Amino acid sequence: MHANVYLPEAFLTEMATILPSSLNMEDFIAACQRPLRKSIRVNTLKISVTDFLARAAEKGWQLEPVPWCNEGFWIDADESLVPLGNTAEHMAGLFYIQEASSMMPVSALFQADDAFNSVLDMAAAPGSKTTQIAAKMDNHGVLVANEFSASRVKVLHANIERCGVRNAALSNYDGRVFGGWLPEQFEAVLIDAPCSGEGTVRKDADAMKNWSKQAVISIAETQKDLIESAFHALKPGGVMVYSTCTLSLEENQQVCHHLKQTFGDLVEFDSLADLFPNADKALTEEGFLHIFPQVYDCEGFFVARIRKLGSVTAPEVKKRLGKFPFSKASNKVEQEIAKQLKETLGVTLPENSQVWLRDNDVWLFPSALEPMLSEFKFSRMGIKIAEAHKKGYRWQHQVATALTNGNEANYVELSIDDAREWFMGRDVRPSEQSGKGEVLVKFANDVIGLGKWVGNRVKNGLPRELVRDKNLF
Template sequence: MKLPAAFLNKMEKLLGQDYPQFLQSYAVPRTAGLRANGLKLTPEELKKRLHVIEEPIPWSRDGYYYSEVTRPAKHPYYYAGLYYIQEPSAMLPAELLHPSPGERVLDLCAAPGGKSLQLAARLGREGLLVVNDLQPQRAKVLLKNIERFGVVNAIVLNESPQHLAPVFGEFFDKILVDAPCSGEGMFRKEPDMAKDWSEEAVDKYVGWQQEILATVPSLLKPGGEVVYSTCTFSPEENEQQMENFLTHYPHFELIEQKRMWPHWVKGEGHFVAKLKDNTASEKETPPADKRKASKKQPNPTLDEATKQALADFSQQVWGNKKIWQEWMPRGGQVIERAGHILWESIALPPLRGLKVLRSGWLLGTVERKRFRPSPALALGLPVEAAKAAVQKLNLAAGNEADCSLALRYLRGETLQQEGRTWAKGWHLVCLDHFPLGWAKGDGNWLKNGFPPGWRWIDGD
């Protein structure tokens, strides 16, 4: 790999006697990792099901190394959201932030969403996760991953960080700032990034990082915590950035700071720092799950026709008109916005003026007084909901015929099974009781409801 001379000179000065080992790391094959989706299953359960994974990643409680030749992204379990493929070192920031169920968490520069999904697994189906990215196309990818991996208590925004503070105020218990950076730690993974490196680019990112960090104090509640991370080696973007922040905001304290070097660990380059706001609040902050809902205008309520459509859908899938409500997270309500039926957290402040891609868990739409479930509804359902469904197609990953049928479904094909007929209405399609999506019964056929943008593409 050809690296810029100025970059190599900088690294030699920075690393000293470690420089030859650092340089040698570029000749070593990079490592690959994946992480069990804690919203779906435990790491131990994933290891039993997915035989390509190898030893655990030391700094991640649910991460494993795997051999890149195995292509885990082509397994149906990946489409069921059981695991996320993530560079091993990138698993550290969310681990260090360590959110707890019920907390309010912000991922400020979130796309494509790997760290957001990690935070969501720590929250479970409790609390609130706000994920944001400034770039519109990246924000769309972020939304897709949030929905594909079954996150139900997330808000997806496409905003500049500066626009968030007037809306949220000191709202968040914890904030992750995985800042845009010069990407020096990713040169081995993405060699083309090295071609764009320059000292001027480093300076440009330093300015952006300072602007983003300046928004953090107004978004974090007193006593809250923030993790700052980059995938670069540059001290200007890392240690010096933290020194500058602490100078401007002396009520913050540096709790922990870590460097990940590719010649030290089985992973790429990463820098992570954890800070705490030591501002004393006037009165004790109540636990996250005891806080009152934010003051806001009443949400659009469901009309009687929509309620009936949801009840009819629930009767079709579960044989019970009201049981669908059991699968909704606590601390929210089901509302209608512009024809979309969503679960929204009652803790959410009014989002007027913000670019909102999704304000909650999209359940579906109502068309001609009939409910049409969204793919996000299926992927967000717990396994208990799948097992309780009476109108479904459950496929076994270990069965060759079932696995073949699952691939046909993921390709978007209409499904048929010899000797079997399908009742009218929606059927939940599952893989080992993990929901994949929806299909509509039509006698001898199941009409595919898997979205085009999510489908399996042969040859990828």
């Protein structure tokens, strides 16, 4: 039990005034004091849900489906020896440890047969929803993942890299810039807004230590700016999801109503009544989902789906982009790179990507990103696939994580002991094997990296940010 959860009296008084008549404060407080059930989301860029369920059964993991996410499951697993985050399946990117309620915004964005070619994730770190969006897009189109905090961009990139995402472009700005810089560029926008975090006490007993009504109102003003920016960045006919992990009306319904008051009939609220069975238990009169923690035994959360019905004039901005440091590869160069990649590793370049060059570095950008390159400065685009040298190309780690399908012939299979060494950043000596040149590295039939034969040793190519040092599977 989290009986030590801090819930300020002023906060409880506030909750009592907004709690639906079908709920009561005793259940609310009791739910806030219960630890969260652990939940995971299967990464379908790497493995199908069916195949993952078979793996989980072999490991004795007990899974219960999350009703609003086909890839989401509550999980009961013995973590006494190995935490879920240090399992081979997690490190290979087969699943993401993600709170169940936080899976809901992306499910609300991608409904039925929705397919989007350009998506903005305005507040993306640490990457749970970004990687969920990329899986929904099946690595097609372009996904712009923005994060205001520079230190959190590194975590975002590490998760994108682990999960095999190749259609993302990362940026590091205040989300308020997008409406002016990239007006009406995106078919879909997710704004999982920075908030007071009232719904997060079940995982952080001290989340409410600095809570005040004044802070809530102040944060809501920032959220109004962000939702306006997101609306400007959205194409006419496009869909936006606004979500928070908080409960106050000021940060939720009132922010959406502000958008409606600002843009009038161009704003339409889509009802989420049919998002999943029993969604009506959290449905507001506008069709939003306002989720108190006792309703579905998860974090407190808010989700709204908003449609843009027409064009609006975007804010004017003065742009100073500087010289773009990349050049698009010629068809001849791209064909040569594709040929060498196929011959060396058996890997094929995807059709929806383009090769770009920067000095000796070779990058693969999503084709749908090209119209934005002259309009906006990104911190990282696509994936780095190679470094050119005199004798050809030295392939990079993301070739293994983002371009392989597991059927490539040039690979070395590691034992469990060698796999542990690999994930700790060390070279390995697979028993009675030797080879030449670069090679894909597999464990349990999953591609986990890229190495290079040096005699009977495979030199480790794992990026530093993915190296683990203890308590492995």
